Amino acid sequence: xxxxxxxxxxxxxxxxIAAHGRNVRRxxxxxxxxDRMAAAKKRRRLWPYWTAVAAAASVALVLLWxxxxxxxxxEEGSKRVELPDDKxxxxxxxxxxxxxxxxxxxIPTFPEEIPEVSAEETAFEFSGHEEAPEPVCDEKATEQxxxxxxxxVVEIKTNSLVAYSNKKxxxxxxxxxxxxxxxxxxxxxxxxxxxxxxxxxxxxxxxx
Amino acid sequence: MNNTERFxxxxxxxxxxxxxxxxxxxxxxxxxxxxxQDALVDLWKQRDDLLKANNSEAYxxxxxxxxxxxxxxxxxxxxxxxxxxxxxxxxxxxxxxxRYQQAxxxxxxxxxxxxxxxxxxxxxxxxxxxISKELGISTTNLYTTLSRAISNLRKMMSHEE
Numbered sequence: 001x002x003x004x005x006x007x008x009x010x011x012x013x014x015x016x017i018a019a020h021g022r023n024v025r026r027x028x029x030x031x032x033x034x035d036r037m038a039a040a041k042k043r044r045r046l047w048p049y050w051t052a053v054a055a056a057a058s059v060a061l062v063l064l065w066x067x068x069x070x071x072x073x074x075e076e077g078s079k080r081v082e083l084p085d086d087k088x089x090x091x092x093x094x095x096x097x098x099x100x101x102x103x104x105x106x107i108p109t110f111p112e113e114i115p116e117v118s119a120e121e122t123a124f125e126f127s128g129h130e131e132a133p134e135p136v137c138d139e140k141a142t143e144q145x146x147x148x149x150x151x152x153v154v155e156i157k158t159n160s161l162v163a164y165s166n167k168k169x170x171x172x173x174x175x176x177x178x179x180x181x182x183x184x185x186x187x188x189x190x191x192x193x194x195x196x197x198x199x200x201x202x203x204x205x206x207x208x
Numbered sequence: 209m210n211n212t213e214r215f216x217x218x219x220x221x222x223x224x225x226x227x228x229x230x231x232x233x234x235x236x237x238x239x240x241x242x243x244x245q246d247a248l249v250d251l252w253k254q255r256d257d258l259l260k261a262n263n264s265e266a267y268x269x270x271x272x273x274x275x276x277x278x279x280x281x282x283x284x285x286x287x288x289x290x291x292x293x294x295x296x297x298x299x300x301x302x303x304x305x306x307r308y309q310q311a312x313x314x315x316x317x318x319x320x321x322x323x324x325x326x327x328x329x330x331x332x333x334x335x336x337x338x339i340s341k342e343l344g345i346s347t348t349n350l351y352t353t354l355s356r357a358i359s360n361l362r363k364m365m366s367h368e369e
Binding site: 007015017022023024027029030034038 | 212215216219220223224227237241244245248249252304305307308310311312314315326327330331332333358361362365366
């Protein structure tokens with residue numbers, strides 16, 4: 001009995017040593033959990049600032065990588081086809097795909113000599129009725145297009161009319177250059193799209 | 209000392225009684241440990257109240273009891289629980305701490321190798337391979353040393369009686 005009692009006490013003593021060790025490890029885990037919760041609380045407090053910093057950094061990166069207007073124009077200009085020398089004086093040398101470049105560049109003027117239209121061609125009787133006069137057709141405009149390259153677009157002094165000449169259309173239909181209202185214009189009058197982006201697309205589509 | 213350090217100090221102080229209460233209610237050491245950890249999360253959320261409380265031990269024990277009642281409710285979903293009596297219950301005094309102190313007095317009197325083997329085997333819960341590798345002895349030598357250490361403890365207990 002004494003031995004049994006001793007054995008029982010010995011077993012309880014060894015178990016108390018083991019239990020103490022388990023409790024020490026348990027406390028270590030609890031302390032780690034408290035550290036994690038404290039760190040999470042600190043992160044939650046700071047996340048609006050980190051979000052703002054990340055957003056600002058993203059915007060800065062995008063702005064740094066975005067090419068400038070000049071770089072973009074130079075890249076697009078390399079795709080342009082060279083026009084003959086006699087037409088280069090009319091068409092701006094630099095590509096005008098960007099509004100800033102177009103504004104900076106001086107706009108070419110109309111040729112000094114404008115073909116005169118005879119009085120018979122332009123005369124019409126105003127009947128007093130409120131009818132729109134028929135458009136005057138210039139004979140020269142109906143002639144076959146020159147074999148030499150005609151610029152597709154030219155600048156117009158007034159901004160009221162925007163038109164372009166499509167080489168394919170003109171050769172197909174043999175029609176004169178017309179404005180958006182359908183009025184034919186002398187061939188010596190060249191029009192340039194005021195909307196420079198549109199001009200870029202038009203020129204690009206014509207050249208392709 | 210900031211609030212986190214104060215919170216840690218309170219938890220360290222009352223964790224043994226929290227664990228003992230959970231083990232008494234749940235009769236399972238592992239599940240009791242889970243209940244104490246869950247109660248810790250509750251205490252963290254209410255740390256401002258805990259730091260201001262007059263009796264922080266009672267505050268901690270109460271939250272542990274609530275967690276234990278939740279576990280018991282799920283375990284015995286078909287039987288109604290007397291939650292009020294569970295809240296009021298107190299565990300019997302635990303003499304494990306007294307026995308541990310007595311064991312440490314005896315272990316301190318052992319030869320160094322026997323002392324190391326007893327502590328690494330029981331307190332640190334290391335395996336035989338880990339102990340023999342750390343001490344640089346063979347497993348056969350380890351078993352022999354352990355056997356001698358336990359015999360030594362038995363003799364000391366007999367002499368104390």
